[in-house]
Ligand SMILES: [Ca+2]
């Protein structure tokens with residue numbers, strides 16, 4: 028009988044322990060739940076992401092604007108400088124046509140010396156690429172024969188411009204080039220057999236050492 032009572036007491040103790048343990052675990056769980064930070068909503072996260080993206084976009088746009096502004100300013104300053112140079116050169120006797128300016132060297136010198144004078148001015152003897160350019164030369168510098176940047180000094184009869192390009196269209200006076208005397212290797216423009224230039228064909232081949240004025244060309248672009 029005494030054993031039976033002990034058994035009942037043990038069962039009651041065990042039940043109490045189980046209940047106590049469950050309460051304890053529940054308390055831990057509750058405590059844990061109360062300490063856990065509140066869940067953030069997906070809407071809040073999305074707003075923050077949008078804000079970050081907007082800031083990055085603004086920074087990117089600002090950078091692009093700054094780069095474009097610096098580039099624009101540099102190009103504007105360069106154009107201003109070129110314009111001032113052009114105006115200054117024109118004031119000193121240069122004439123403008125298409126993308127070049129031209130200058131008439133008035134000292135009479137050999138073809139090579141005249142070329143050197145052009146190069147000292149940042150130019151070279153003129154290269155004539157079109158009928159319009161030849162007409163401009165005839166009209167602008169009508170008073171005298173003048174050296175141009177054309178020679179056949181390397182191979183007789185093979186005329187080349189100073190930039191190495193072979194002559195395709197020439198504006199030779201009738202009967203020229205005639206290699207008169209056997210050593211006419213430099214070309215001049217403005218050749219005429221009367222008081223005025225008639226027509227566009229005014230070139231003549233001449234001895235390179237004969238003193239002549241010359242026409243320089245400075246290509247601007
Ligand atoms: Ca010749």
Ligand SMILES: [Ca+2]
Nearest residue numbers: 205206231232
């Ligand atoms: Ca000739």
